[in-house]
Each structure stands twice: as structure tokens, then as C-alpha cells.
Amino acid sequence: MNINDYKIDFNNAINSGIYKDKIFDRRKKSFEKFLKLGLPTKKWESWRHTKLSKLNNLKLDSHNQIKSNSIGYKNNILPIEPTLDLVFYNDMFRKDLSSDLPKGVSISDDLELLLEDDTFYLDAPFSLLNSTFFKSGINISIEKNLILDKTIRIIYNSDGNDSGITYPRVVLNVGESASCTILEHHINNIDSSFQNSVTRISIDNNANLEHIKIQKNLDSVIDISTTTVKQKKESNYNFFQYCEGSELGRNNIHIIMDGHGSNCNLSGISLTKNMQQLDNNILVEHIGRHTNSSQNFKSILDDSSSGVFNGKVVIREGAIKTDASQSNKNIILSKNAGMNSNPQMEIYNDDVKCAHGSSTGELDQEALFYMRSRGLDIVDAKSLLLRGFIAELIGKIKNKNIKNYLFENFDIWLSKNHNA
């Protein structure tokens, strides 16, 4: 998809009358901004190591290609219970496939509400394309003081033979002193399709959000997702992602810690094989004082796969007493796999505590020998070591069902691997 392809897409949409909706003017503005900015090239710092050719070679239509029906949708392939499900199926939010929500949780699919606060964020071109082309979305509000025990799961599912681009969009507002868990489950199953999703989250004073993302798209899917989180004072945000699908997967995560005393912990595991590439581009902005953030990302890379970690922490002038840490650890299982790790910190005041580190290497040979000397064969020893590597993060997940589901998934991934 080059700029011209998107232009054709946009004009086709106008001509066919799809954009008679009330947000057309804003779509147009977003698209104009996108045209000014252009698509990323290798010269863009955060795109230097991303395999852009995979994106550029894609020829897809944003409209009407994916027929929205529910025939292919199978909830039973996602065995995490019990959850409150909100379902995107073939690029449309499907209320009929979604759960009834308890008191205090309200949703709306009003397009205008979804565009609220559509400011210029990290990875703007793709956000702007989403603002231009999105068809459907959900705005979720968690009422203040609500403590929600059940997990809200947002399912991103597509199925069928009609390859296309999907633009799901989610807005989540967690009210003051509320607490909840959101699980994003991406299982797009259309060969060579492209999902360009946007998620905007705001966490009000003293509220708490646990956010888990599982990305298990089909291996030929391209997935670019942009998540923006605004944190007000004393709020907590814990994010964990588990990614093993997609041919090219790119997570753009931007955290804005406006409120003093807010806390965020970001962590993730990426598992890649064959020619896959999974990228994480993270920007944490400390604006309020006494704000704490941590990043802990790990990858296991096999075959000719690759990964990118661009993690950046910016500590603004007023963000005194900030405590920020970054860690990126990667295990390479094959000599053809590669990782680009780039943790960065930009600090504009002196009263801060910061730490960052990155390591990429093979499995620990000492540990392997130790295990083998106790009678474990090399395959079991490697599995145990790799499981230990990811267990540090998966083990922290509070929800037992999700934790067990991810461990099972990991074991399956491992068992199908060439060099593990």
C-alpha cells in the first residue's frame, strides 16, 4: 500500500457514498494530515529496522472486501472463561455476538464518540489512517468506584477468504477509583490481511487498569496497533502482551503520565519463527511528579525471524522524583534470527531514578549443561530454560485462567519449534 493506493481508496469511498456519515469532515482532515506526513520510510528513526517491504507490497482495499457475517465466528476457539466478551468480527463491532454488560459498564458505537480526543500520537500515519477509514468501534466507560471482577475481553476476529484492511477502534475510559481488567484477544484468520487498530485509554484519578493483550493472528497477517494511555493522578496501569502471530506485527504504545503519583508497568513476550517480525515501539512520558514506570520486554526468536525493541522514556522538567526502568532481554535460537534493541531515556530534570538494560544472546550453555547433568535431555532442558525465561512475566498475571492459557500456548509454540 503506497500513498496513491490509499488515495484511490479514499476517493472510491467518497464516490460510492460510504462516507455520508457525520464524521466525514473529520475523516477528511485526518486523511489530509496523513498525506502531509506520508508513510514511514527507513529514514524514520523508529522504522529503521522494520520490514517496510511487507507493508508496501500489500495491495488491499479498505472497503467492503470483508463481508461481515457471523458464520465463521466461533467463540469456542478461545477457551478463557469467564469473561464479558465484546466482539469485532470482520471489522465490525457485533453487539449480537457480544455479552450483556453489568451495571456500571456502558458501551457505545457512536462514531463521533470514538473520534474524541484524536490527538497526534506516536506512529501518527497509521493512527491517522485508522481515523480516516474506520468503520466501527466501541467506546467503553467504566463508572467511577466500580470494582469489576469479571474480565472484559475484546475479541478481534476475522475470517473468510476476502482479504482486506480492518480498522478496529476502541476507546476506554476508566472512571475515578474504578478497577477493571481488559483482555484484548487478536485472532485474525484471513490470509494476508492487514489490521490497523487504534486503542485509546484514559485512566482517571486513583483508578486501576489491568490490560492484557494476546496476539495470535494467522501467520500471514500484518498487524499494526497503536495504543495510547493517559493516566491521571494516583492511577495504576499494568500492561502485559503475549504476541506469537502475524507475519509483521508492530505494537506502538504511548503512555502519558500526566497525573502525579501514577504508576505504570509494561511488559511483554514476543515469540517469532520463520520470517516473522514483531516490533515494539514504546514511549513513556513522565509529566507529573512522583510517577513510576517500568518496562520489561522479552523475545524468543527462531529461524530467520526478527524483532525490534524501541523503548523510550521521556522525563519532563516537572516530573521530579520519577522512577523509571527499562529492560529488554532476548534469546536467539537460530543464527539467522536477529534482534534490534534500543532502550533510550531522555531526562529533563535531575531529581530522578532511572535504570535501563538490554541483552540478546543464545541460551545459557552453563544452565543447559547443569540440567543435562541431572538427566534431562537437551530438548527438555531447553524447554525448561525457555519456559523459565518467560515464566518471570507470565507468572505475574493474576487471572489464573489467562495465566494457564498462556503457558499452554507457549508449550504448544515450543513443541512446534525447530531449534528449541
Add this chain to the structure above:
Amino acid sequence: MLEIKNLHVEVENKKILSGINLHIKAGEMHAIMGLNGSGKSTLSNTITGRENYNVTEGDILYKNESILDWAPEERALAGIFMSFQYPTVIPGVNNTYFLRAAVNAKRKHNNQKEYDAANFLKYIKTKLSEVDMDTKYLKRSVNEGFSGGEKKRNEMLQLLSLEPDLAIMDETDSGLDIDAIKVISNGINKYKNKERGFLVITHYQRLLKYIKPDIVHVLIDGQIVKSGGKDLAIELEEKGYGWLEK
């Protein structure tokens, strides 16, 4: 049980062992003493099958079979165990999980029923008390955050759980306080019987106050220069190694 014949070993093209001969019979405890760099650890690592320890000449027979081509796990399953001088820390791998995997690998090899989690816990608790360890060590990652003494107790716990026929104790006493040495020695003494062989590698004589080797060998520059009874250890303590050097 273990017969080492004219063993020559190179590590990274450097000759470390030059013609070791050693015969440990079932029920015997041998001690190898020597200074740092004499080749003690090379010997134990070669017996256990560590990579990059190249045997250029000679043979190692275990229960009358040459084991030079055996993988480390094959040697372990056949009953060879080494207590590491520096036990490896394995972050994220739960100690119980690891121990159970190891014990079950052995049980499977011996055509015994593998332990489930509950049965294994019962089994391991009986072993824990023998090395004066708390159940809290089971919940941690393998050797992570363990003190020097705790690591060596954990090695002893593995030995008692895996029940090897040949136990190699590589510098087990280094970095231990006297209480820990007593615990480890008690473990060794209890475990020793007429079917099992021990090879104790040590720098100092102090461990030999608590355990009684049948034969003491002195290793200098990759060769055994003298063998004798436990009096040899006492002599070494008094005179040092100088009088044995060429």
C-alpha cells in the same frame, strides 16, 4: 565402578590432564587433592561429559562400559552425579519443578512410575530434612538468591533425590562455614554404602575431618603424583604440596 585409563584431556587446545589412572570400586570413597589449576575440576567435568573437554587419549569406563561418547544426560541417567563447584543459577525455573523433572527422567529411564506433583512433594520433603533445608527453597528458582551454603545443600538435596551410584563432589566444601560442612558431610556419610562410589575433590583437608576417604590422590599438573590412605591428607596439611612437585 569407575575406571579411568591413561586419560589425556585438552580444553581449548591446552593440555590439562596428562595420563590419569584411577579405579574406584563400588563402596569406595576416593579423594583427589590438589592446588588450583592442577586439573581437579577438568577431571570431574570430563567424567560428567561437559562440552569442549576433549579427550585426546585414554578412556573412561563406567560399570565396564566406555562413556566417552555418551551425552551428559546419558551419564546422569546411568547413575553418575556431580555436585557442582559453582551451582548454576537458573532464573524463572522453579526448584521443585526442576527437581521433579530430573527425578522423573531417572524414574522413566528405570521404568518406574513418574511422580505426580503431590507424591513428589512427599518424597522431596523426606530428603529436605536430611540436608536441614526448609520447604521455602522449593518455591524459589533454581539456586536464585541462594547463599553459597544453600547452593551446596541444594546440590546435596539433588544427590539424595537422584540416588546416583557414583557421586562426584567437586569442591563441595569451598565457601562453606563449619555448620554447613557438617550437614553436607553427614549427608555424604549416610549416603555412602557398599554399592556406591564417591569421588571427592577438594583443595583443603578440612572436609576430610568429617568424611573418611579410603584412598587419597594428589593431583599436580594434570597427573596423579601420589596415592595413599587418609594419612596422606594429613601429611599434605602439614607439609603442603611443594615436596611432591618435581
